[in-house]
Amino acid sequence: xxxxxxxxxxxxxxxxxxxxxxxxxxxxxxxxxxxxxxxxxxxxxxxxxxxxxxxxxxxxxxxxxxxxxxxxxxxxxxxxxxxxxxxxxxxxxxxxxxxxxxxxxxxxxxxxxxxxxxxxxx
Amino acid sequence: xxxxxxxxxxxxxxxxxxxxxxxxxxxxxxxxxxxxxxxxxxxxxxxxxxxxxxxxxxxxxxxxxxxxxxxxxxxxxxxxxxxxxxxxxxxxxxxxxxxxxxxxxxxxxxxxxxxxxxxxxxxxxxxxxxxxxxxxxxxxxxxxxxxxxxxxxxxxxxxxxxxxxxxxxxxx
Numbered sequence: 001x002x003x004x005x006x007x008x009x010x011x012x013x014x015x016x017x018x019x020x021x022x023x024x025x026x027x028x029x030x031x032x033x034x035x036x037x038x039x040x041x042x043x044x045x046x047x048x049x050x051x052x053x054x055x056x057x058x059x060x061x062x063x064x065x066x067x068x069x070x071x072x073x074x075x076x077x078x079x080x081x082x083x084x085x086x087x088x089x090x091x092x093x094x095x096x097x098x099x100x101x102x103x104x105x106x107x108x109x110x111x112x113x114x115x116x117x118x119x120x121x122x
Numbered sequence: 123x124x125x126x127x128x129x130x131x132x133x134x135x136x137x138x139x140x141x142x143x144x145x146x147x148x149x150x151x152x153x154x155x156x157x158x159x160x161x162x163x164x165x166x167x168x169x170x171x172x173x174x175x176x177x178x179x180x181x182x183x184x185x186x187x188x189x190x191x192x193x194x195x196x197x198x199x200x201x202x203x204x205x206x207x208x209x210x211x212x213x214x215x216x217x218x219x220x221x222x223x224x225x226x227x228x229x230x231x232x233x234x235x236x237x238x239x240x241x242x243x244x245x246x247x248x249x250x251x252x253x254x255x256x257x258x259x260x261x262x263x264x265x266x267x268x269x270x271x272x273x274x275x276x277x278x279x280x281x282x283x284x285x286x287x288x289x290x291x292x293x294x
Contacts, residue, residue, distance in 0.1 A: 042292070072138065076125035093125070097133025100272045101231060103281030105137075107273075112281045120160040 001106050002060035003036030008095050009067040012083060013074070019066050025059045071096070124246040126268065131241055133272045137279050138234050141171070144282045145223060152289055153223055159213040164282050165223060170200075170207030171278050172230035177206065178271050179233070179240040184256045184265060189236060195229040206257065233294065244268075 006018045019025070025108050030049045037045075079093030090098075115122065145153070145168060153165040162170075176188045188197050196203045200223050249265035287294065 036216065076215065079125045079128055089131075091128065093128040094132045096129040097131075097272065098136060101133045101137045101276040101279075104273045104276030105140075105283065108277030108280030109284045111158070112284055115161060116158040119158070 001104050002063050003054060004038075004102060005067055005099055006061075006063040007036055008099050009070050013078075013092050013095060014066075014070040020059070021065045023059070023062055025062075029055050029059065097104065123246070126246065126249060127241055128264075130225070130268050130272065131238060133276075134234070134237060137272065137276045141168070141230075141275075141279050141282070142227070142288055144279060145227075148223070148236075148286065150220060150223075152286070154218070154220060155289060156216070157285055157288055161285075162215050162281065163176050163218070164285055165221070165226070166207070166215050166218045167278050167282050167285075168223065168230065168274070169218075169221070169226050171275050172226060173206050174274060174278075175230070175271070176233040177257070179237040180266060181252055182262070183240055183267060184243075185202045185253070189229070189232050193232065193254070195232070199225055200213075241268070276288070 003018075003020060006020055010016060011018050016022075028052045031051060033044070034046075073093070079091060079096070081092045082089050083092065083095070084090075145164060148164065152164045156163045173190065176190050180186050180188050180192075186192070191203050196205070199219075201221070210276065246266065249263070249268070251264050253264060253267070254261050254272045
């Protein structure tokens with residue numbers, strides 16, 4: 001989730017390095033695989049090293065700080081800026097809506113998994 | 123055109139399209155299967171998501187009656203007019219009536235269309251306005267509500283996809 005936000009907002013919209021790269025988070029977390037997890041196989045998911053959740057949340061906090069800075073600097077016109085992804089042309093406005101929708105889907109999954117483990121309100 | 127409309131509408135259409143894919147082809151048993159004794163099932167979740175869309179757009183923001191009552195959807199589904207889903211117990215979820223998913227999705231189509239219409243009716247200045255959400259007993263900012271609709275609905279969508287995946291496997 002954190003990588004997704006990092007790549008879309010700090011990478012695509014801001015056009016800069018991801019916080020993952022500029023902050024040296026591969027070394028800090030021990031996660032050395034390339035990419036952000038998209039289309040990972042089950043073996044790749046299982047092969048993720050044990051990482052402290054607090055380290056991942058620290059990365060996510062850094063991503064969020066940077067992302068909010070990028071969004072605050074966007075003008076109204078910027079939502080129409082286009083970006084090519086393969087054969088598709090998308091806008092920065094699409095990216096903003098998409099980040100909320102993609103991340104929230106994963107958030108719902110996290111809450112469901114927690115609930116299966118701990119029960120309602122666990 | 124106010125710059126908030128495109129991002130919000132594209133997010134709404136993105137999640138709603140995925141929702142329809144996520145329930146496509148599921149049997150009544152799969153729709154009501156619960157991964158845990160206190161878990162929601164897919165049918166309850168889809169119904170609740172439609173109720174959420176309807177209430178935010180028609181009642182909370184626009185101050186009208188919900189489509190649920192105004193357009194007779196509660197009656198068509200033979201469900202109570204005051205039923206919404208928020209705060210329901212595991213017993214209520216488990217005892218949810220086995221309503222036809224097609225009918226729930228028809229209601230959802232109407233609710234989704236009304237959410238898009240609501241966005242088109244809002245101007246930039248409306249985002250700073252507060253409305254009172256009676257059922258939550260709190261005043262909420264309309265700009266906050268727009269982001270929240272995406273966040274709340276997409277969380278439930280993720281849960282539906284996950285519950286489907288547990289039953290049918292990856293890409294099932």
